[in-house]
Amino acid sequence: MSSPFVGIIVPGISLIDEGADRVMDYLRSTIGVTTIFLPAYSHSSVIAGRLTPNPSEPWRDHGMPEPMELKGGAFFDPHTEFYRNTFIHDFRAPDPEYRGVDVMALAADAARPRGIDVVPYFLDALGHGRRDPTPPGFPHTLEVDALGRLSDGPCLTNPAYGEWVFSLVEDLMKSYPAAGLLWGMERHGPLGQVIDGGAPVCFCDHCCRAARDAGLDPVAARADFEAAWRYVEAVRVGELRPTDGYFIGFLRELLRHPQALVWEKFWLTRYHGFLRRLYGLVKHIDHRLRFGILVWHNANIWPLLRAQWDYAEIREFCDYLLPLVTHNTGGVSVVRHLESLAATAFKDVRAPDLLAGFYRIMGYDEGPWDGLPARGFGPEYTRREIRRVVDGAGGRVPVYAGVGIDLPTPPGIRKTAPEDVEAHIRAAHAAGASGFAFRRSYAEMWTKNLEAAGRTLRVLGVIE
Numbered sequence: 001m002s003s004p005f006v007g008i009i010v011p012g013i014s015l016i017d018e019g020a021d022r023v024m025d026y027l028r029s030t031i032g033v034t035t036i037f038l039p040a041y042s043h044s045s046v047i048a049g050r051l052t053p054n055p056s057e058p059w060r061d062h063g064m065p066e067p068m069e070l071k072g073g074a075f076f077d078p079h080t081e082f083y084r085n086t087f088i089h090d091f092r093a094p095d096p097e098y099r100g101v102d103v104m105a106l107a108a109d110a111a112r113p114r115g116i117d118v119v120p121y122f123l124d125a126l127g128h129g130r131r132d133p134t135p136p137g138f139p140h141t142l143e144v145d146a147l148g149r150l151s152d153g154p155c156l157t158n159p160a161y162g163e164w165v166f167s168l169v170e171d172l173m174k175s176y177p178a179a180g181l182l183w184g185m186e187r188h189g190p191l192g193q194v195i196d197g198g199a200p201v202c203f204c205d206h207c208c209r210a211a212r213d214a215g216l217d218p219v220a221a222r223a224d225f226e227a228a229w230r231y232v233e234a235v236r237v238g239e240l241r242p243t244d245g246y247f248i249g250f251l252r253e254l255l256r257h258p259q260a261l262v263w264e265k266f267w268l269t270r271y272h273g274f275l276r277r278l279y280g281l282v283k284h285i286d287h288r289l290r291f292g293i294l295v296w297h298n299a300n301i302w303p304l305l306r307a308q309w310d311y312a313e314i315r316e317f318c319d320y321l322l323p324l325v326t327h328n329t330g331g332v333s334v335v336r337h338l339e340s341l342a343a344t345a346f347k348d349v350r351a352p353d354l355l356a357g358f359y360r361i362m363g364y365d366e367g368p369w370d371g372l373p374a375r376g377f378g379p380e381y382t383r384r385e386i387r388r389v390v391d392g393a394g395g396r397v398p399v400y401a402g403v404g405i406d407l408p409t410p411p412g413i414r415k416t417a418p419e420d421v422e423a424h425i426r427a428a429h430a431a432g433a434s435g436f437a438f439r440r441s442y443a444e445m446w447t448k449n450l451e452a453a454g455r456t457l458r459v460l461g462v463i464e
């Protein structure tokens with residue numbers, strides 16, 4: 001490979017605790033790192049905090065073994081001139097561990113002499129009921145569900161959210177020597193929310209206005225989605241037994257309420273539209289900056305999401321794709337999704353009986369239902385999944401395999417071993433990945449597994 005790409009997500013707290021120079025030297029010598037993905041804004045302790053291990057696990061063999069209750073926010077010093085169009089201003093992370101440190105500047109200073117790129121990473125997963133201490137005024141950006149309630153997450157159509165995000169991105173791209181932006185968006189559309197037990201979104205004034213502009217009828221769509229949600233809820237709690245069975249009943253409900261599907265498509269258009277605008281913004285600032293899209297792990301697991309992640313389309317508005325392949329929690333994710341389907345639309349079938357069909361439809365073969373969470377997913381899953389994205393990208397944009405290392409799991413669920421790291425890197429390489437991006441966070445990785453990653457990349461000739 002002529003220009004290897006080796007990235008890793010490193011939270012600012014690791015640079016602070018372990019020393020930015022030391023971390024960069026270690027990652028350069030161990031895995032030949034070329035790009036540090038740095039969470040620049042987050043309220044998630046997984047993304048930007050120290051790893052506090054499960055009670056069954058020891059502390060990792062690097063970093064500071066001190067619990068940390070992350071409040072989060074921006075881990076850099078926002079430059080006020082970029083935020084004149086937004087009413088969200090007070091969002092610097094208040095955490096004492098991050099006080100007085102601008103992690104973008106810290107990372108850039110350490111990376112520059114080593115020839116390493118720094119790319120801020122933003123995961124759009126704010127809200128979602130985790131009591132995120134989001135900034136003052138943030139509730140004005142929230143979605144509205146079909147029952148008229150404010151929901152957890154910000155609405156992509158709401159200009160208050162868009163303007164704030166655009167301000168953040170402009171600030172990061174112009175104020176620091178960033179090499180681009182990595183954007184992750186972990187959202188289900190309204191139909192997926194219904195199937196998974198949530199109330200569908202978004203019916204805020206901004207979305208309803210945008211729908212009318214697009215020639216749609218938001219009142220009818222909301223009524224249809226509310227009816228679909230009430231049907232699914234009645235099935236879930238056992239109040240309803242459709243005469244023709246649950247799946248036929250579900251299809252009948254969609255036929256009775258066709259605006260629900262129209263609204264699902266409308267949601268997808270806005271989701272992609274947000275990414276298209278971000279891509280254009282980054283290119284406007286400097287056409288050499290690279291805009292990467294992180295592909296949510298659930299897009300590998302949920303058939304509806306997979307149908308919506310059409311890489312032949314998404315490649316139009318990104319410079320690379322970074323699909324997440326998570327071997328040790330893959331089994332848990334599949335079991336959870338099939339149990340959700342078997343509680344609603346597919347209630348005629350037991351979840352374990354859905355598995356064989358699911359494997360055939362999704363192209364997986366990860367063994368029997370019993371023990372699936374404990375086993376996790378094997379390297380063949382990674383090979384097929386990366387191959388699928390590579391084929392979808394069609395050579396127009398490179399695909400960097402987002403190999404998960406050491407995602408913490410409860411007792412009985414697979415942990416990452418060095419052999420796993422080697423096998424999954426080899427599988428992604430065989431599938432045509434143009435590079436690698438190790439995740440979820442350097443803070444949760446064991447050095448033995450990072451060393452296994454480095455050894456494998458050397459054997460494959462990816463790095464010297």
Ligand SMILES: [Zn+2]
Binds near residue numbers: 203
């Ligand atoms: Zn909305």
